[in-house]
Amino acid sequence: MADTISVMDIDDEGDNNHIPKPDNGKNVVVSPPESKAIPWVEKYRPQSLDDVAAHRDIVETIDRLASGNRLPHLLLYGPPGTGKTSTILALARKLYGNQMHNMVLELNASDDRGIDVVRQQIQDFASTQSISFGAKASVKLVLLDEADAMTKDAQFALRRVIEKYTKSTRFALICNNVNKLIPAVQSRCTRFRFAPLDAVNITERLKHVIKAEMLDVPENGLKALVRLCNGDMRKALNILQSTHMASQQITEEAIYLCTGNPLPKDIEQISYWLLNESFATSYKKISEIKTRKGLALVDIVREVTMFVFKIKMPADVRILLINEMADIEYRLSLACNDKLQLGSLIAAFTRARASLVAAAAK
Template sequence: MTMEVPWIEKYRPRTIDDVASQEEAVGALNNCLKTRQFPHLLFYGPAGTGKTSTILALCRQMFGDAYKDRVLELNASDERGINVVRDKIKSFASRAVSTTSKLPGFKIIILDEADAMTRDAQTALRRTMEIFSSVTRFCLICNYVSRIIEPLASRCAKFRFNSLSSHTMLSRLQAICTSEKINVDDTVVSRVIELTGGDMRKAVSTLQTLHSAYGSRAVTVDDVVECTGRVKDHIIVQCLANMKKKTLEDLQEWANNLILDGYSPDAAVRQLSAEISTDEDIDDLKKARMCLKLQEVDGRLSKGSDGFCQLLDGLFAAHSILNS
């Protein structure tokens, strides 16, 4: 039995001209291919916009069969300490390579999620970049360029990757649906785009999940909601209704049921924040304070805090603000 290839790899762009909606970066990198003049690079922007795909496609075009010898890929969120810079990165960066008619005389180190690197590691990386720039180029990839120290960022050519338009995503996802013979209509694909927040990687993964779960059956919008882990709208509406009551018992029961039903607390917090922001019965100042508190909770959840405790903290704090 053969293992099915993840669609995010199967449909990853093979050349930089295949990258969607990033004309500035694609144009500049095509010029790098022609001239073989290659600076250090810093790609930044929202998740799922093609940052990693672009540099991988470029490296494949530039190095061909020598890709494995010339390219080192690291996920900096997993290997983010100073020892990784001193050992793994420095060891690869220091290796000399030959220049041929087909290959440039340098290697490339790709550091994905570089904004997760510690400050000390970034400082050490800056020095490594300086010492080995003649034989190694670096490509830093991150969501938040503000988390890259200025001495490191200033050594790179920066490219911002913009969020993909709904039209661009729709055409790409429709092509995948046709290729994989998924029984969906445009309404369902549009819902996938909406619920994945414009993240192409997440959208493609969602399509594969839908295909695996439902096979040749026609996929519905409700199926998309189930597969993305989104809390159903009526559950969020019920939470806000409970929050407008004077007592806390219904809110606590709602939180208990949410966890028992297997929903994600961080998804619930984000959806509740959006629901509050559009509720015309709540004063604007209270909306702002409630959403700010829920955003604080979302931040703690992203750092690994206990989901149920943080959910209750956010719900009770928002209840207190609303009923003050």
């Protein structure tokens, strides 16, 4: 055991196959378990930095910093399912090997969010002596997932702990909304933004899982998965696994049925009614298809909004429609009456249609 704590030691050849599970936070799965009960998001979580599907520029930058003993405090932010936690866990495996459970404190800040956690668990961990690898001592790693859920008092306390134990500990903060972190914490970290994954990266990873699980997924099913996940790899894998449990063949229709989303052909039909039928007819037909297929009005509004972007119409009419539908979606999020909001949706398209007729008559 070293008397002083200096630089970080990179342990590239640690045994990465038998890492015990940490006491806090998410389970760390280091090899794909054979049990069918395990969620695929954990079963196929990247185990090394080379396995991370996207954001190669960020991953390679972090890898170079770690390999050069220059790893700073990290702040990884962006939408869910974009690889933030997987990147840090893969980095920790590379740094510590089979000593990861001793060298990493993993906390989910949405559960452990108060100032007591910072003053007790985090400070106690940061202040204890590191395990030595050979002649050198390695810095420890504190992983705070969902750090934007921490209280302001906890964040101010964390700022002081980060400052005090920089020589012995590195902090990796992960969050969705970086604006909820105080500037004093942000300024002490190197920030990396994880954008939603593009369709190519998601498709490539899904094909890997489909092949490993020997699934029957036609091309239209794969496209539906990519379309519905909106750049969220975790969501894509959850939909894939859920649909597999419900259907032998993972078709587009099976995926939409499993998730409760309206099919594209249903949205085209609803949009046709909104643009061409009278108020009473549109209301009746949309209500019928909504009831028959168990669709949520908020999903219909969201998909119709995307459809409006694809059809030709004057820019001012398109903006008017999109703004009105955004208002309807907001009111639905506040649990406003579905029937009233459906009426508002049809009325918005009735006004837009009148504007289109007026523009064409000029």
